[in-house]
Amino acid sequence: MSFKIAVFIKQVPDTNDIRWTEHNTIQREGLESVINPYDIGAIQLAKNVKFLLKDCEITAVSMGPMQAKEALKEALSMGCDKAYLLCDKKFAGSDTLATAYVLSQFIKTKLNDFNLIICGYQAVDGDTAQTPSSLAQKLDIPQITNVSAVKEVHCDYSVWFKDTNDYSQTIKINHPALISTTIKNAEILPDINSYIKAQTESITVFNADEIEADQSKTGFVGSPTQVKKAFRPVIERNTKVVESDNTDSAANYILDIINKCKEQDEK
Amino acid sequence: MRNKALVYVEINDNRVEKVSKEIVAHVKKHFTDTELCAVLVADDQTIQTIIPDIKDLGLDKIYIIQNILLKHYNVSVYSSVLSQLISNINPDVFLMGATCDGRELAPRIASKLNIGLTADCTDLQLDIDGNLLATRPTYGGKMMATIISKTKPNFATVRQGAFKFSQQQFLEPEIIFFDADYCGLDNLINQIEILKTHKKGHVQDWAEADIIVAGGAGLKSKDNFELMYKLAELIGGKPAASRAAVELGWAPQNLQVGQTGKSISPKLYIAFGISGALQHMTGVSNAQKIIAVNIDKNAPIMSIADIAIPADAIEVINALISKLSN
Structure with missing residues (x-):
């Protein structure tokens, strides 16, 4: 029986391309959608596992509107073997808790014999990094976050490199387990077979009933958190422009401020 | 007092993470009519070295969860004992630092308790009804959002350095030992083994x-x-x-x-x-x-x-x- 990996991906607006309306809200029309850059890292990591194991099946899953089929097709072209979309009006407006619940229902009803779940560290349109940990808890499985690479994979356990700003670790974890990775924007070149598969294969869609999701736990209803207001950050200081005739006077001006700052300290 | 706020005090290498103190200072200064509590999770030896360091933060109560099983941080184990404490003492607000560990620990607790959670906040205020208004950057810092939660405790992680730490007047906190149920937790510990750690220094x-x-x-x-x-x-x-x-x-x-x-x-x-x-x-x-x-x-x-x-x-x-x- 082959080793099974689920990779959860999210379609996000391209945050490098954000424009503002006059009301200081994000202009959604015309905003390009892309696969969350960390999720492409997750696909790459899953492919690295597959390379080590050979007999391995990667399933890409996304929760979102029908439009997210595009992201799943792209995932297939990047080398995922299967792709499913979780789509239902009842899922709309889900926060991280409700999202984790929906994803956990997919796993429980459709992929209960998985060995690994691999997620991107966070989605760039929210930056919360909450869904992977929340999902691991819903499934009651161990997890490693901030994973930078895989070291070895066996049927029952695997070994990973974790890398944070403060430390790096080598960690062994028993399966089933959840891994979230900080690899971002991996460059995956589509191979011809995957590309053809992506063009020809239709994406299976599951609704709330098909994954036995309890409506009271999904979407707006099932989401405890709500956005009360959104606004553009305002940074205002009374800027003084100091024109200087030459580099020397500019340097002296800065030195003066540095010295004042240090004197302030000594007092 | 009307509100009860609980702050998770994160310990690394036998010292308190600065962000934990920053959160305590912010709550002390800005949350009116609030009982300010902290929780420490570690083995008893570590707890002994940490308590003097947090005694003068102006806390009303310190909850201590100590056990040899808690000597090393493990997200499954820590989330289990902290969830038990939350269910037991029912705080109105629960806060922790958005550190590397905090950002994986908090969602596990929220998921276990089925409560809302707001990540990586840069501002926290209470409204007149004592509800938490949690403000955070989103879209990579291009937009700010203020988030409220329907569930209690209102739960948030806080960005490091977002608040200023200031020493408080001494207030003898009440120390309460919380007796968690450790049944099955050694199994969780065995699921993960750290083979090697390399600290990058400060x-x-x-x-x-x-x-x-x-x-x-x-x-x-x-x-x-x-x-x-x-x-x-x-x-x-x-x-x-x-x-x-x-x-x-x-x-x-x-x-x-x-x-x-x-x-x-x-x-x-x-x-x-x-x-x-x-x-x-x-x-x-x-x-x-x-x-x-x-x-x-x-x-x-x-x-x-x-x-x-x-x-x-x-x-x-x-x-x-x-x-x-x-």
């Missing part, structure tokens, strides 16, 4: 320096960027980098300003050849004084900094270095 110390000199893409080359290290040393400050400089490979990522999870608040911030994208500026918004040196008068930073000097950044750095070396 690379983040720069973020707490009084003077920070930062370089961006305007420095044109890695060699020029390396002048920042020399300059920082000469003025007794620390070097940092913009995202552009990091992405160009001139500086390591742990020197990046405006990164998710960390704000800085130096007395003086000098930006050389940095254009000042919004996420960069939100990262330094707590700096007391910002000087920008940029040849491009129209760079965003030139109308946001306190002092804008339109000049060639590399020349100014070289001039500063030669003056300071003499």
Whole structure:
């Protein structure tokens, strides 16, 4: 029986391309959608596992509107073997808790014999990094976050490199387990077979009933958190422009401020 | 008192994470009519060394969960015992630092208790009914959102450096030992084994320096960027980098300003050849004084900094270095 990996991906607006309306809200029309850059890292990591194991099946899953089929097709072209979309009006407006619940229902009803779940560290349109940990808890499985690479994979356990700003670790974890990775924007070149598969294969869609999701736990209803207001950050200081005739006077001006700052300290 | 706020005090290497103290100071100052409690999770030996360090934060109560099983941080185990405490004492607000560990621990607890959670907040206030208004940057810092939660406790993680730590008057806190149920937790511990750890040293110390000199893409080359290290040393400050400089490979990522999870608040911030994208500026918004040196008068930073000097950044750095070396 082959080793099974689920990779959860999210379609996000391209945050490098954000424009503002006059009301200081994000202009959604015309905003390009892309696969969350960390999720492409997750696909790459899953492919690295597959390379080590050979007999391995990667399933890409996304929760979102029908439009997210595009992201799943792209995932297939990047080398995922299967792709499913979780789509239902009842899922709309889900926060991280409700999202984790929906994803956990997919796993429980459709992929209960998985060995690994691999997620991107966070989605760039929210930056919360909450869904992977929340999902691991819903499934009651161990997890490693901030994973930078895989070291070895066996049927029952695997070994990973974790890398944070403060430390790096080598960690062994028993399966089933959840891994979230900080690899971002991996460059995956589509191979011809995957590309053809992506063009020809239709994406299976599951609704709330098909994954036995309890409506009271999904979407707006099932989401405890709500956005009360959104606004553009305002940074205002009374800027003084100091024109200087030459580099020397500019340097002296800065030195003066540095010295004042240090004197302030000594007092 | 009407409200009860609980702060998770994170311990690493036998010391309290600074962000935990920052949160306590913020709650003490801004949450009215609130009982301020902290929770410590560790083995009893660690607890003994930590208690003196948090006694003078002005806490009303300290909850202690101590057991040999808690000697090393394990997200499954820690989330289990903390969830037990929350269910038992029912705080109105629960807060922890958005550290690397905090950002994986908090969602596990929220998921276990089926409560809402707001990540990486830079501001926290209580409304008149005692509900938490949690404000956070989103879309990579391009937008701010204030989040409320329907469930109690209102739960949030807090960005490091977002609040100022201030020593409080001494108040003898009541110490309460919480007896958690440890049944089955040794199984959770066995699921994960740390084979090797390499500590990177206190690379983040720069973020707490009084003077920070930062370089961006305007420095044109890695060699020029390396002048920042020399300059920082000469003025007794620390070097940092913009995202552009990091992405160009001139500086390591742990020197990046405006990164998710960390704000800085130096007395003086000098930006050389940095254009000042919004996420960069939100990262330094707590700096007391910002000087920008940029040849491009129209760079965003030139109308946001306190002092804008339109000049060639590399020349100014070289001039500063030669003056300071003499």
